[in-house]
Amino acid sequence: MTLPDLGPLWLTLHLAGITTVVLLIIGTPLAWWLAFTPSRLKPVVEALTALPLVLPPTVLGFYLLVLLSPKSPVGGAWLDLTGTTLTFSFLGLVVGSVIYSLPFTVQPLQAAFEGVGRGPLEAAAMLRAGPFDRFRSVAAPMAARGFLTAAVLSFAHTVGEFGVVLMLGGNIPGETKVISIAIYEHVETINYADAHALSAILLAFSFGVLLFVYTLNRRFPVSVG
DSSP, X not given: OOOOOOXXXXXHHHHHHHHHHHHHHHHHHXXXXXXXXXXXXXXXXXXXXXXXXXXXXXXXXXXXXXXXXXXXXXXXXXXXXXXXXXXXXXXXXXXXXXXXXXXXXXXXXXXXXXXXXXXXXXXXXXXXXXXXXXXXXXXXXXXXHHHHHHHHHHHHHHHTOOHHXXXXXXXXXXXXXXXXXXXXXXHHTTOHHHHHHHHHHHHHHHHHHHHHHHHHHHHSOXXXX
8 A cells, every 4th residue: 555645644743832832822812811810801812812723724724725825914014024925825834733733722721820829829929939830830830731731732633624725825836735735635536545544544543532532531630720
């Protein structure tokens, strides 16, 4: 049996890795704010953050395509600055993937921070620990399971995305042709053998991720501060 081209798989893993790192960087402060803010804007921000969960990926991909196109203010400014386009590029896929997988980072982290509660943080403040020290030495270790869950789910969700990457990146080998696009192309050309091989990889990966997350949740239940 001849193995299919694994280039899309490595590109997908590269995309998912970069996306996960970016999401943890921007999702952590957002989740922290959502966990503790008394602002009336909290429901609005939560709704916007969770929007990719209910919005069809093709709709999200279409609006991102419009937003990042060279004719838009954002895409046009990027083109003038770098001489490259955000649409139909790997960087554009990163932008789209970050938005598409944002709730899979923010929601586990928000739940983990809420589980920590204000008590341990107030105790650390009484010991004259600064805001960053309270986060680094108290909140982050206590929310470690949330960070792990967020990273795993964000990575896995990015690996499986299709509609957003198809609308925003197209099918450029070595640039935007991720594994989901490769499977779709194999099915279109009636190359079911390669489609089956790549689909089996995604199926096994997805099952492994879910098994890991559920096992983690069962062994280490959330502790309330």
